[in-house]
Amino acid sequence: MDIEFKKVSSLERGILVELLKDAYSFDTRYEHSCITDWQAFDSFFFDHLQIADKYGFITTLNGKAIGFVSWDPRNMPRYVEIGHNCIASAYKGKGYSTMQLQEAVNRILQNDVQQIIVTTNDDLIPARRMYESIGFTLSHRRQNNHIAGLAGEHLDYVYFR
Structure with missing residues (x-):
């Protein structure tokens, strides 16, 4: 297993959208509701690589991009x-998700940050378990008004330094 966390600038424009589409392919409502935002995000990061490389990274396995995180x-x-x-x-x-998240938390904490906040959907149980396993605690529930057709709540988690 050869995991590396690479700079966004080391890969091609469009990779972030492709990874998001793949990661959420279990329910096409995510892509239908979020594709425009995902494309705008990919464009922003690749138009501003100095930001992308400082506030995100791509996880690779044996040279293949398998995920990414940004903050x-x-x-x-x-x-x-x-x-x-x-x-x-x-x-x-x-x-791999846990390794990726732990690396992101480690990088963020190097900046003497007091809290790290992350939001997920209540139906994404593996994500919820992963956040909790790293030390995030549930702080707030709120109605999901963003993703069309998906009932449920957004869950805000907080990691305290």
Whole structure:
């Protein structure tokens, strides 16, 4: 197993959208509701590689991109919010998500951040378990008004320094 966390700039534009589409392919409603945002995110990161390389990375296995994570630093040092955190479907359930998230947390904490916040959907039980296993605690539930056709709640988790 040869896991590496690479700079976003080391891969091609479009990889972030492709990884998100794959990671959420279990339910096409995610892609239908989020594709425009995912494309805008990919464009922003590749148009601003200095930001992308500092506030995100791509996880590779034997040279193949299998996931990525990004975070928003604009509220440092009070808190950082993790944005996208995904692993391609074929690599889920093998511990790569946890390794990726732990690496992101370690990098974020190097900036003396007080809290790390992440949001997930209540139906994404493996994601919820992963956040809790790293030390995040559930802090807030709120109605999901973002993804069309998906009932349920958004769950906000917090990691305290």
